[in-house]
Amino acid sequence: MILTVDVGNTRIKAAVFEGNSVLENFVFQNNELETAIEKILQKFKNCSDLVVASVGNVEKQSFLIFENRLKVHFLTHEDKFPFINKYATPKTLGIDRMVLASGATLQYPRQNRLVIDAGTCITYDFIDENDNYLGGAISPGLRLRYEALHNYTAKLPLLSFEIPEEYIGNSTVQAIHSGVVNGFVYEIDGFIDEYRSDYSNFIIILTGGDAEFLAKRLKNTIFANSNFLLESLSQTFQYKIDND
Structure with missing residues (x-):
């Protein structure tokens, strides 16, 4: 075990x-x-x-x-991973992102893969069909967006996550919910559309604490797995043992 x-x-x-x-x-x-x-x-x-x-x-x-x-x-950057790391600053790449990329490479061979981890931050990690890790993006997660609106303005309240009633917010509270939640969803769909336009044979893996919420709202077809990082961690460890 x-x-x-x-x-x-x-x-x-x-x-x-x-x-x-x-x-x-x-x-x-x-x-x-x-x-x-x-x-x-x-x-x-x-x-x-x-x-x-x-x-x-x-x-x-x-x-x-x-x-x-x-x-x-x-697990550290010095361990063996099943992909070629082409990140310009490989030592700054978070070990969690490396593990996610490893899991995607091992579970979905010979495909272009985009891993989206929706937690405190949203991270996007792309591994092409030749197992080259090319990079991705990092942006604030849901909680950070709510906190930023409150912390960097004089009068906007700090709200907890709530699904907006309409996309047109008819109060300050509803406008914040619409901007944070819908903006969150539109951003992810927009990134996916960009990748799809450039790459075929493409798979999207969605994970993280907000994966279940997002899976019901994204227009793009995805594989949602909130445990993907832990599964990838187990698989990466086994890969390390097999290749030491």
Whole structure:
């Protein structure tokens, strides 16, 4: 069994795998890390490896305290990945984006792939059919858009996510919801249209905390999988073992 852990900007996701099958998923806050992993390992005593991909501010020591019970692995830029990294600044490419690109390459061979991760930020990662990672885009996620409108204006309120009643907002509150939510959807559809116009044999993978909401509203056909990063983390680790 393998325990995979994705340390994001706002929360931590984890999953226990046996082979390619997910036995259970977990979500918790950064300050709950050690307690949460302890509970997971008590439940799944046969876990042999703990595999971590982190873009958040969590000390490695929080994972290393479990070294006496299983092997701890931190994926880094120095590991082997199944794609050719053509990013102009490869060392600045987030390890989470590399893992997503790896999963897309391994799961969908010989296709042009666009991975959209809708979380704190929206990231777009493109891997062509020859397994070249070419880059993508980064923009604010839903929560950041709401916060930006409140934090950088004098009078706009801080709102929680809400599906707008109409695309024409007839109040300040409804106008904010329409601008944030519809703008979010239109942006993603616009990016997809651009990629589709340039590339054939094309697949779109949508993941992240807002994947389920988006899957119902995007006009483009996609594969929505909120657990894609954790699955990709398990597959990338296996690829690393097979190619070391």
